[in-house]
Amino acid sequence: xxxxxxxxxxxxxxxxxxxxxxxxxxxxxxxxxxxxxxxxxxxxxxxxxxxxxxxxxxxxxxxxxxxxxxxxxxxxxxxxxxxxxxxxxxxxxxxxxx
Numbered sequence: 001x002x003x004x005x006x007x008x009x010x011x012x013x014x015x016x017x018x019x020x021x022x023x024x025x026x027x028x029x030x031x032x033x034x035x036x037x038x039x040x041x042x043x044x045x046x047x048x049x050x051x052x053x054x055x056x057x058x059x060x061x062x063x064x065x066x067x068x069x070x071x072x073x074x075x076x077x078x079x080x081x082x083x084x085x086x087x088x089x090x091x092x093x094x095x096x097x098x
Contacts, residue, residue, distance in 0.1 A: 027095060030095050031095075039074045039076070040084075040088070042074060044088050044091055047067065047092055048097045050063055050067050051092065054066065060089055063089075064082070064089070068082075
């Protein structure tokens with residue numbers, strides 16, 4: 001596996017092994033149109049982070065409540081709704097990000 005010397009380099013310079021390439025392809029396919037939606041990616045990453053680091057043993061409802069206390073807005077300052085949080089949980093589950 002090779003990584004660029006700086007983040008400013010083009011992503012075309014990245015090379016991954018066969019298993020990693022397959023995992024990336026699967027991830028992209030499961031995300032579908034969400035891959036181009038920065039808000040959805042932000043929320044997906046936030047839900048996964050909170051599940052794994054802050055509250056790994058809490059219920060989904062508890063994690064959602066705690067997430068809403070810390071992250072009320074997307075990066076563009078629009079509110080995050082309950083349905084969006086639940087969709088992010090479902091997406092995490094479908095991606096195997098438990």
